[in-house]
Amino acid sequence: MRRLVYLLPVIIVLGMAAFFYRGLHINPSIIPPVLVNKPAPPTDLPGLPGHKGLKTADLMGHVSVVDVFGSWCFACAEEHPTLVAISKTDVVPIYGIDWADKPADAIAWLKRHGNPYARIGMDPSPARTVVAWGVTGAPESFIIDRHGIIRYKRIGPITPDIWLHTMLPIVRELQQ
Amino acid sequence: MKRILLLAVLLLFHFVTPAWAVDPDEKLKNPALELRAERLGDGLRCLVCQGESIEQSNAGLAKDIRVIVRQRIMEGETNAQIKRYLVSRYGDFILLDPPFQDRTLVLWLGPFALLLVGLLGAGGYLRRRSRSPTPPTPLTAEEKRRLDGVMRQGGA
Structure with missing residues (x-):
């Protein structure tokens, strides 16, 4: 019993060390999403000139991917070729939310990188819709089921690997 | 000369005030409501920089949330309603006070x-240390005799 009392501080320190060590490997920019399995937030965005806008009703009746991007966003350019490739497979429509962009900048950016989006809603600053979707940075993407419920959230660029092994299986399952 | 220069440099610090990220054009006209917005914003985490409140941060998202907080105040929402809304979007993480x-x-x-x-x-x-030690057992007759002998000889 006496020995146990002397061991107690050691056990406490080891426990705290294990806790802090785990903390070293957590990516703080990935905030646990709270909107997964909740309805997509009310959305009514005007279209980027020359494109269809995005409304909540547009998300009903089919599975879709909603992607938040901006021409100012470096990682979006990195993700873009993957989105263009996905859009060519015709598996699922990708809808864009263009965050805090000037229309001319966005149009030039899409001309340069290609347009994978079936609809593009503009959300200029202060981006109430982007905040309603709980977005912390671009790019972020969501998989929406046919009832307009968010089923998956991706923080950061979609890579071919993430698409093929994580997101595409979810899309296929929701489409069944 | 050097000293005067040093004094002048030090005096310059007199004019330094903490730099807040808030643009003058974001501020509400009503000072009481603006103060409320700033107090509320001091408790909201910038989700991009994370160690800063949205009032201190220059990030675009922090600016957007600052403006949204002010819009919601103007729409007549209470602090609790605004906090509840942001927590429903971003989770408890947005609150600097867990x-x-x-x-x-x-x-x-x-x-x-x-x-x-x-x-x-x-x-x-402390209790163990202050407890008086158990009194020693009294000397036997033999021990007493030996002690008396030692004392009489004045040691050794």
Whole structure:
């Protein structure tokens, strides 16, 4: 019993060390999403000139991917070729939310990188819709089921690997 | 000359005030409501820079949330309603003060539990140390005789 009392501080320190060590490997920019399995937030965005806008009703009746991007966003350019490739497979429509962009900048950016989006809603600053979707940075993407419920959230660029092994299986399952 | 220069440089610091990220054009006209917005914003985490409040941060998202907080104040929402809205979008993480709930019990009560363990340990130690030692058993007749002999010889 006496020995146990002397061991107690050691056990406490080891426990705290294990806790802090785990903390070293957590990516703080990935905030646990709270909107997964909740309805997509009310959305009514005007279209980027020359494109269809995005409304909540547009998300009903089919599975879709909603992607938040901006021409100012470096990682979006990195993700873009993957989105263009996905859009060519015709598996699922990708809808864009263009965050805090000037229309001319966005149009030039899409001309340069290609347009994978079936609809593009503009959300200029202060981006109430982007905040309603709980977005912390671009790019972020969501998989929406046919009832307009968010089923998956991706923080950061979609890579071919993430698409093929994580997101595409979810899309296929929701489409069944 | 050098000293005057040094003094002048030091005096310049007199004019330095903390730099806030808020643009003058974001501010509400009503000073009372603006103060409310700033107090509320001081408790909201910038989700991009994370160590800063949205009032201090230059990030685009922080600016957007500052403006949204002010819009919602103008729409007549209470602080609690605005906080509840942002928590429903971003989770408790957006609050710089973690709320007291079952998940944060260890966070809030842990230090007090450790203090209690320390106090109990220290109390036990002090009590043991101050307890008078058990009186020695009286000398036997033989021991007394030997001691008297030693004392008489003046040692050794």
